[in-house]
Amino acid sequence: MRLKIDQLSKTFNQTQAVKDVSFTLEAGNCFALLGPNGAGKTTTLRMLSGLLKPTSGTIDFEGFTGHDIREKIGYLPQYPSFYGWMSGKEFLVYVGQLAALSKQESIKRADSLLELVGITKAKHRRISKYSGGMKQRLGIAQAMIHQPSLIMLDEPVSSLDPIGRREVLNLMEALKEKTTILFSTHILSDAEEISDGLILMHEGRVLEQGLLTELHEKYQSQKIELSFKAFSENQLAVLSALPGIREVTPSRTGLTCFINDPILARQSILAKTIEENWQLNQFSLAKMTLEEMFMEVIGQ
Numbered sequence: 183m184r185l186k187i188d189q190l191s192k193t194f195n196q197t198q199a200v201k202d203v204s205f206t207l208e209a210g211n212c213f214a215l216l217g218p219n220g221a222g223k224t225t226t227l228r229m230l231s232g233l234l235k236p237t238s239g240t241i242d243f244e245g246f247t248g249h250d251i252r253e254k255i256g257y258l259p260q261y262p263s264f265y266g267w268m269s270g271k272e273f274l275v276y277v278g279q280l281a282a283l284s285k286q287e288s289i290k291r292a293d294s295l296l297e298l299v300g301i302t303k304a305k306h307r308r309i310s311k312y313s314g315g316m317k318q319r320l321g322i323a324q325a326m327i328h329q330p331s332l333i334m335l336d337e338p339v340s341s342l343d344p345i346g347r348r349e350v351l352n353l354m355e356a357l358k359e360k361t362t363i364l365f366s367t368h369i370l371s372d373a374e375e376i377s378d379g380l381i382l383m384h385e386g387r388v389l390e391q392g393l394l395t396e397l398h399e400k401y402q403s404q405k406i407e408l409s410f411k412a413f414s415e416n417q418l419a420v421l422s423a424l425p426g427i428r429e430v431t432p433s434r435t436g437l438t439c440f441i442n443d444p445i446l447a448r449q450s451i452l453a454k455t456i457e458e459n460w461q462l463n464q465f466s467l468a469k470m471t472l473e474e475m476f477m478e479v480i481g482q
């Protein structure tokens with residue numbers, strides 16, 4: 183599986199919802215499309231799923247450009263609707279047949295997917311009696327009925343209570359082994375917990391993207407945690423003015439220095455500490471949290 187999108191844009195009347203978005207997804211990973219409300223996540227996913235025609239740009243799925251790729255991908259919309267009077271199994275058999283599988287094949291796939299998403303015991307129960315988490319898990323099974331190599335899930339956990347969220351996140355964690363997942367979320371901790379890669383969107387544009395390990399590495403050297411035996415406001419002011427340092431804020435254990443230049447910042451902090459004879463207890467390059475990275479990237 184390889185999905186490459188290049189300079190994808192979508193304009194609705196006057197609103198440019200998605201602007202020149204480019205990224206590539208490789209097989210076997212879970213990617214989070216992360217961004218606040220209105221960032222353009224749903225619009226991007228709807229274009230990728232073939233539900234919306236891009237204003238410009240290309241979608242290349244395994245070398246196919248400009249083709250209908252719906253049979254190769256699975257999609258769970260942000261607000262899925264089910265026939266509440268159907269049982270979970272009836273629903274999956276129905277969507278299997280809609281996806282052009284034979285009835286026999288649909289029944290076989292439905293049973294194995296119900297097992298996979300943990301709904302076997304409730305498969306004959308009406309969907310209207312399912313919990314929110316069960317409905318989302320059924321929605322994920324629906325997206326996988328035709329064995330796509332990529333599934334796209336639009337805000338799969340946002341509307342769920344903590345139990346439902348946990349069920350769906352655990353399922354996604356397990357599914358990562360079987361299929362490539364692209365899911366949208368505005369919840370940073372969900373992206374951090376289960377994704378391998380991140381595409382950060384804001385106001386229609388991609389501001390940052392990469393594997394989480396690469397992003398942590400890139401932003402890790404931009405923060406130094408310090409703790410001193412005694413702390414004074416004067417220390418904060420002195421450190422803030424040093425070369426290579428952008429901002430210093432108090433932290434739970436001491437001070438956090440956000441830096442522009444790691445080498446310069448390290449030298450100037452250590453030189454100042456010796457000069458002032460401060461008692462340094464801790465000096466460490468720290469990983470930025472995803473939230474700090476997000477704020478940094480969107481410039482706030």
Ligand SMILES: Nc1ncnc2c1ncn2[C@@H]1O[C@H](COP(=O)(O)OP(=O)(O)OP(=O)(O)O)[C@@H](O)[C@H]1O
Nearest residue numbers: 194197198199217218219220221222223224225226
């Ligand atoms: N059909 C439409 N007609 C007009 N404007 C639209 C349409 N769909 C989306 N938009 C606008 O495009 C922008 C991006 O919306 P989109 O739903 O893609 O964002 P999102 O990141 O998915 O946010 P949310 O989490 O709130 O769904 C918003 O300003 C939205 O109002």
